[in-house]
Amino acid sequence: MAGGGRRRRRRGPRRVRPRPPARPARRDAAGRLGVRGVAAGLGRGAHGGRRGTCARPRARLVAAPSAAAGGRRRDGDGGRPAGAGARGGARHGRGRRAGRGHPARAVALRPGAARRGPDRGRRRDGSRRGGRRARRRRFVTHVFDAVVVGGGPGGSSVATFLARGGLRVGLFERERFPRFHVGESLMPAAMLMLERLGARAAVEAAGFQIKYGATFVDQATARAQTFYFLTGQPWPNYTYQVPRAEFDTLLLDNARRHGVTVFQPAAVETVAFDADGVTVSASGEEGPVTARAAVAVDGSGRASLLATRLGRRRRIPNLGKVALFSHYRGAARFSGKEEGNIRIYVFDDGWIWWIPLAGDVTSVGTVMHARTVAAWSGGMEELHADMIRRCPPVAELLAGAERVTSVHREANFAYDNRPVVGDRFVAVGDAITFVDPIFSGGVYIAMRTGELAAEAILEAFRTGRFEARRFASYERRVRRGIAPLFRFIHKYYEPAFFDLFMRPRNHFGIYRAVLAVLSGGSFLHMAWRTRASLAILFAITRANVWLRRRAGLPVESRLEW
Incomplete structure (x- = not known):
């Protein structure tokens, strides 16, 4: 021991432990x-x-x-x-x-x-390790x-x-x-x-098809009602299909x-x-x-x-519907402002949308209750065609038309x-x-x-x-x-409301209030006059329910199909 220092212990060659691989991400x-x-x-x-x-x-x-x-x-x-x-x-x-x-x-x-x-992942010669796997x-x-x-x-x-x-x-x-x-x-x-x-x-x-309004057709009463969008509103009186x-x-x-x-x-x-x-x-x-x-x-x-x-x-009760839809070429067209109107055909087994598109193409969708689909033994294309046959006005419009897309399906869309x-x-x-x-x-x-x-x-x-x-x-x-729009949808299926909807009167501003909802204006701003008019409409609907019951007419919602 030199200089009174501590004696150094001799060690053998240092053992180098292999470095473990990088721990993979969890x-x-x-x-x-x-x-x-x-x-x-x-x-x-x-x-x-x-x-x-x-x-x-x-x-x-x-x-x-x-x-x-x-x-x-x-x-x-x-x-x-x-x-x-x-x-x-x-x-x-x-x-x-x-x-x-x-x-x-x-x-x-x-x-x-x-x-x-900084040097991990490189070999001693400076080249990268791992090749394709590392990349x-x-x-x-x-x-x-x-x-x-x-x-x-x-x-x-x-x-x-x-x-x-x-x-x-x-x-x-x-x-x-x-x-x-x-x-x-x-x-x-x-x-x-x-x-x-x-x-x-x-x-x-x-070049989309212009749309000035919407037409609703009730097959049971053969009544049709067209709503044209109003001028002088914050939004234009037209839109597009x-x-x-x-x-x-x-x-x-x-x-x-x-x-x-x-x-x-x-x-x-x-x-x-x-x-x-x-x-x-x-x-x-x-x-x-x-x-x-x-x-x-x-x-x-x-x-x-x-x-x-x-x-x-959450599924919304009684709105468990199924929609089947496709495009047709060569269907009949209406003239004038009616050409681009969406048309809704209501009948006992459901309802059909008719949307005219540009290029002589029409979108046709049949909406029915889920139980109708469950009871059907054939394919969806056959069911779609059968629902169209149940609505003669639509079947007549499609006479001679060619279906140009497959039949698509959306089910249980209310949630x-x-x-x-x-x-x-x-x-x-x-x-x-x-x-x-x-x-x-x-x-x-x-x-x-x-x-x-x-x-x-x-x-x-x-x-x-x-x-x-x-x-x-x-x-x-x-x-x-x-x-407001969702309340309209629920009320639409009630006969007492549908009866008033198909025979609109502009008393108390009701007609303008209905068009405000159909135009989407209720989501932008709803004036107190519009709210008051809608409240009056719903009050008249309740009175109409009582009158229909007295007359022995149906009052249950069509959502109970």
Whole structure:
């Protein structure tokens, strides 16, 4: 021992332990990578209750630092807009052109990336390890302010309104456009939505069939009543009959023009919420796609991807109908202003819609009770043809016409989803509710709820708060807006109301009030005179029920088919 120091113990050659492979990312029960399907406890977030109920992403977002326009921003910061301060979007988009969306930044998302040093994954000679397998494991996460699931009228509308408000928006649509879809008749108030979306000029130039009104035909009494949309209203006195394949493509292209990043076809597989945002994973033709945002919008229509997984779908009693529909070429046409009118034929076994489209094409749909389908022993094409035969006026109009599409089917389409808002989540359009297509309200409701949802989300960015209670006012506005139309649908099937509906009188402003509902105006603004007129109409209906009972006439709703 030299210098009185401690004697050193001699060691043998150092043993180098093999480095374990990188730990794979955790998977859920279905084997999906990195996120839970949907986090339990939506509605309890950073401001709404216990944070522990929210699922957190299983892998960190890792990227080289980059300069973001408008201010300092860290990758994976929960979707906060670039340049936004602690209170969100008040200063969002500074220095960028107003009214346009902004493309997302992409960051690499690698399982276990947070545990790897800068030289991990390289051989001693500097070359990369893993080859094709390593490249397969690497994919891209796009960072947005908002992510929209679904590219129909609701999804494309909310995405466009958000992009016009200055947010970066990503939209996932699982199908290729154009694609066939039901719901081809618009309400006049939809023209206002198209104007606000910046799409009205394109729709006007598309050559769609113009529609000035709606005709209702009662086979039992051989009575027909046509309602022409009024002039001098906030909305025009016309609208269009639109093939949804073309119309939906037009709206989605309009969203692209406003800066929305569209992933198509890309089917969303998982959505995970946490206290800082939402992570959406989808599969596309070019492989998996992942997006990170501050808020998600369910615009997936009847599929209701988020609304049904996070809550429940309630079927509306007595509205369990089945619709069979197809397109015909060469059917008879009416002349003048009547040519483009939607026509509704009511008969004992159900009702039929007749929607004339441009290019000598007519959409014909037969709507019947589910028990009619259950009792039918043949195929759906034969049932569709048989229902048309039961309504002689429609059968006569189709004499000599050729069916040019297959017969499509929609079943049990009356439902209501709850919840439709949550922490960092809102739903629009058919992802909220759908009752009946009798008054052609589906497309307009989708676009209007998209506008209202965008207003709520933009306000959330201004305040920096995204919990469910911040979106409660949006849900109230939606429920209040659709209530008059839905009440009309229920009343329409009652003989006492239908009798008055088919013999309208403009006493107490009732006729104008009815047209306000049929035009979609009740969802925009309902004046007290309109509300009073509708209240009088429903009071007269109750009196008519009593009179029909005294006369021995049926009073039960046709919903009891």
